[in-house]
Amino acid sequence: MEMLLAALLIASNLGAIPAQGALPAAELGALRIQLTIELNRDRAAYGVGQLGTDQIAQTAAQYQAEQMLASGRLEHVDSAGRLPMTRYADFGGKADYYGENVGFRAPAVLDQQLLWAVLVKLDEAMMAETPPNDGHRRNILSDNYNAVGIGIAVGPNGVFMAEDFVGFHAKPSEQEPTPTH
Numbered sequence: 001m002e003m004l005l006a007a008l009l010i011a012s013n014l015g016a017i018p019a020q021g022a023l024p025a026a027e028l029g030a031l032r033i034q035l036t037i038e039l040n041r042d043r044a045a046y047g048v049g050q051l052g053t054d055q056i057a058q059t060a061a062q063y064q065a066e067q068m069l070a071s072g073r074l075e076h077v078d079s080a081g082r083l084p085m086t087r088y089a090d091f092g093g094k095a096d097y098y099g100e101n102v103g104f105r106a107p108a109v110l111d112q113q114l115l116w117a118v119l120v121k122l123d124e125a126m127m128a129e130t131p132p133n134d135g136h137r138r139n140i141l142s143d144n145y146n147a148v149g150i151g152i153a154v155g156p157n158g159v160f161m162a163e164d165f166v167g168f169h170a171k172p173s174e175q176e177p178t179p180t181h
Contacts, residue, residue: 031152104159115154
């Protein structure tokens with residue numbers, strides 16, 4: 001609860017969220033920082049290393065979030081037919097490991113505090129997944145990844161989020177992480 005309150009306080013200092021078009025850079029940047037903190041809290045609870053930021057993955061994730069918003073569909077394939085790793089490579093990236101989580105909530109949210117609450121709910125839903133249907137959760141907790149790029153798009157079709165995870169020279173884990181409470 002403390003974390004949500006802190007995030008809401010930070011979000012309350014953001015400007016207005018437009019009804020259409022891209023989120024203002026300051027608001028988008030603040031939401032990305034907060035979501036990365038949230039992902040790292042999830043990972044820390046399982047003893048998994050922290051994620052940094054990968055700018056190319058962030059560009060690819062933002063592109064995908066905007067593609068999903070425009071089409072009104074939650075999907076990993078973009079309008080050019082590219083899968084996440086191909087999209088990342090086309091933007092100039094090269095990684096040993098790559099994974100993507102996408103999420104959606106409707107309706108569109110124009111209030112910055114509510115938008116943050118929506119993003120938290122998406123993260124909570126991904127972390128609540130149970131095997132064998134826990135692909136989003138496994139991406140978040142994978143020690144193959146050491147960086148993330150986050151895309152967020154808001155418009156008439158709802159709130160779309162893409163988290164693109166990148167790994168460089170990581171060793172694949174054979175075991176499911178366990179909580180370190």
